[in-house]
Amino acid sequence: MNTKVLKILADNARCSIEDIATMTGLSLKEVTDEIGELEAAGLIRGYKAVIDWEKLDNASVSALIELKVIPQDRFGFENIAETIMKYKEVETVYLMSGSYDLCVIVKGKTFQEVARFVAKELATMREVTSTATHFVLRRYKELDVELVDGEQDDRGAYSL
Amino acid sequence: MIDYGKVLNPTVVNDIKPSGIRKFFDIAAGMEGVISLGVGEPDFPTPWHIRREGIKSLENSKTRYTSNAGLIELRREICNYVSRRYGVEYAADSEVLVTVGGSEGIDGAIRAIVAPGDEVIIPQPSFVCYEPIVRLAGGTPVIIELKAENQFRLTAEELRGAITDKTKLLVFPFPCNPTGAVMEKEDVEAIAEVLRDTSICVLSDEIYSELTYGGKSHVSIASVEGMRERTILINGFSKSYSMTGWRMGYACAPAPIIAQMTKIHQFAIMSAPTTSQYAAIEALRNGDDDVTTMVAEYDMRRRLMVNGFNKIGMDCFEPKGAFYCFPSIKRTGMTSEEFCEELLRSKKVAVVPGSAFGRSGEGFVRVSYCYSTDHIKEALSRIEEFLREI
Ligand SMILES: Cc1ncc(COP(=O)(O)O)c(C=O)c1O
Numbered sequence: 001m002n003t004k005v006l007k008i009l010a011d012n013a014r015c016s017i018e019d020i021a022t023m024t025g026l027s028l029k030e031v032t033d034e035i036g037e038l039e040a041a042g043l044i045r046g047y048k049a050v051i052d053w054e055k056l057d058n059a060s061v062s063a064l065i066e067l068k069v070i071p072q073d074r075f076g077f078e079n080i081a082e083t084i085m086k087y088k089e090v091e092t093v094y095l096m097s098g099s100y101d102l103c104v105i106v107k108g109k110t111f112q113e114v115a116r117f118v119a120k121e122l123a124t125m126r127e128v129t130s131t132a133t134h135f136v137l138r139r140y141k142e143l144d145v146e147l148v149d150g151e152q153d154d155r156g157a158y159s160l
Numbered sequence: 161m162i163d164y165g166k167v168l169n170p171t172v173v174n175d176i177k178p179s180g181i182r183k184f185f186d187i188a189a190g191m192e193g194v195i196s197l198g199v200g201e202p203d204f205p206t207p208w209h210i211r212r213e214g215i216k217s218l219e220n221s222k223t224r225y226t227s228n229a230g231l232i233e234l235r236r237e238i239c240n241y242v243s244r245r246y247g248v249e250y251a252a253d254s255e256v257l258v259t260v261g262g263s264e265g266i267d268g269a270i271r272a273i274v275a276p277g278d279e280v281i282i283p284q285p286s287f288v289c290y291e292p293i294v295r296l297a298g299g300t301p302v303i304i305e306l307k308a309e310n311q312f313r314l315t316a317e318e319l320r321g322a323i324t325d326k327t328k329l330l331v332f333p334f335p336c337n338p339t340g341a342v343m344e345k346e347d348v349e350a351i352a353e354v355l356r357d358t359s360i361c362v363l364s365d366e367i368y369s370e371l372t373y374g375g376k377s378h379v380s381i382a383s384v385e386g387m388r389e390r391t392i393l394i395n396g397f398s399k400s401y402s403m404t405g406w407r408m409g410y411a412c413a414p415a416p417i418i419a420q421m422t423k424i425h426q427f428a429i430m431s432a433p434t435t436s437q438y439a440a441i442e443a444l445r446n447g448d449d450d451v452t453t454m455v456a457e458y459d460m461r462r463r464l465m466v467n468g469f470n471k472i473g474m475d476c477f478e479p480k481g482a483f484y485c486f487p488s489i490k491r492t493g494m495t496s497e498e499f500c501e502e503l504l505r506s507k508k509v510a511v512v513p514g515s516a517f518g519r520s521g522e523g524f525v526r527v528s529y530c531y532s533t534d535h536i537k538e539a540l541s542r543i544e545e546f547l548r549e550i
Pocket residue numbers: 160200260261262263264287333336337365367395396397398404407408409
């Protein structure tokens with residue numbers, strides 16, 4: 001497998017097949033096949049834009065929820081994790097090492113909406129023993145992309 | 161009233177030409193929305209762990225002069241690096257000088273070797289500083305015009321033709337700014353063969369040594385039999401670690417040469433910037449992965465750009481080093497300067513005329529790929545439009 005193609009797409013999912021071929025030295029067909037295989041094998045799961053939602057007036061809010069969960073006899077954390085991930089409010093679910101079990105990132109229109117979701121849906125689950133909700137105040141960097149307009153090209157037009 | 165014409169050094173006033181890009185700089189300065197492929201420095205920020213060591217050194221009050229030759233830890237790391245990467249051994253205490261960029265190393269080497277009347281062979285097109293510094297030292301530059309049909313490499317025949325009994329020094333500038341040419345092992349050996357039984361020294365400007373593409377690593381001429389004793393190896397951190405503003409470079413050479421260069425450095429500079437020296441130690445100790453990542457990125461841009469130029473009908477030989485393409489503009493019938501000025505005025509794209517790097521650069525332009533792929537593609541499409549309209 002050619003990880004170069006993956007790296008290019010990870011950096012810019014909109015890069016054209018032609019450009020990927022030129023940049024890697026592969027043929028168009030090789031690149032197309034490669035991407036097809038990566039998708040079929042489930043290595044590439046999707047192509048999404050990195051959006052700075054805070055630039056919108058009615059930006060949504062998100063929160064990171066620490067869940068402590070009683071693992072179930074046969075399934076451990078699988079069942080509960082897969083149940084939680086089905087909610088459309090849930091953006092991310094991780095099983096964690098350390099002082100809590102599941103890390104759930106939840107998105108909503110308002111603080112109240114997120115709080116309500118946690119209280120009504122997550123906290124009430126039989127397996128969940130406690131929740132701690134941390135609201136996101138500001139995003140600085142997401143998926144490798146800096147969301148603060150800081151560094152810019154200060155090199156000038158010419159130098160030898 | 162002082163008559164400055166009488167005060168100033170006539171060599172500086174008359175024999176040193178202003179740089180070939182000053183005019184373009186002025187035009188571009190008055191324009192909005194210029195998209196540039198015109199710079200000779202990386203776009204990546206200096207890797208964070210390297211910057212952090214610089215910051216840490218400031219926090220720990222490492223704000224004094226270092227020894228003239230540079231921190232001994234840094235000189236040791238330089239020796240390790242040059243040994244592991246290029247297979248040449250130098251002694252940290254007597255054969256290394258830490259300089260203010262490769263630039264100071266070049267200046268010091270030429271001043272240490274060249275006396276009035278000596279000839280210095282300079283292959284061109286090449287970086288712009290060699291000729292003026294030789295003139296300042298009272299030396300005579302002897303120019304070899306490198307040829308596109310040799311992929312801008314220096315051949316043994318060209319070198320032989322330029323040597324006289326006054327020849328003191330050969331400037332050996334590979335990987336080359338502006339052409340992107342590299343000298344492979346056989347090429348370097350052929351040059352070494354010409355020099356072996358002479359006492360001609362070599363100023364090997366290896367500032368782009370990390371930036372080579374296509375699987376072959378840089379070959380230092382100092383690693384070839386009989387060459388170490390006559391070579392001053394110049395390298396630095398600007399290009400390989402994206403550290404242009406830190407002003408960090410070094411020279412490695414036999415002790416008798418370094419002793420004289422250190423004397424000049426001591427009186428002209430004292431010591432290279434201390435903060436930068438601490439950052440440079442970190443670069444050499446833990447910077448290999450950063451270099452690999454940046455080189456992989458340059459390589460992709462290089463392919464994109466060469467392909468782009470060939471597609472729009474500007475012949476471009478495949479550069480194997482540095483971060484420049486050097487496409488021919490001969491089919492436009494314009495001079496390089498005219499081409500660059502027209503392109504800037506009509507499409508707001510900045511590239512550098514090949515003639516800024518010597519007469520043999522006429523008919524070419526230097527295009528840098530130290531830019532994002534989107535930026536490169538936008539510039540290429542403007543150049544394509546330009547070619548269609550002229
Ligand atoms: C061929 C060559 N040598 C030397 C230098 C000087 O670099 P620095 O003084 O930043 O090390 C440059 C910079 O553009 C260069 O292109």
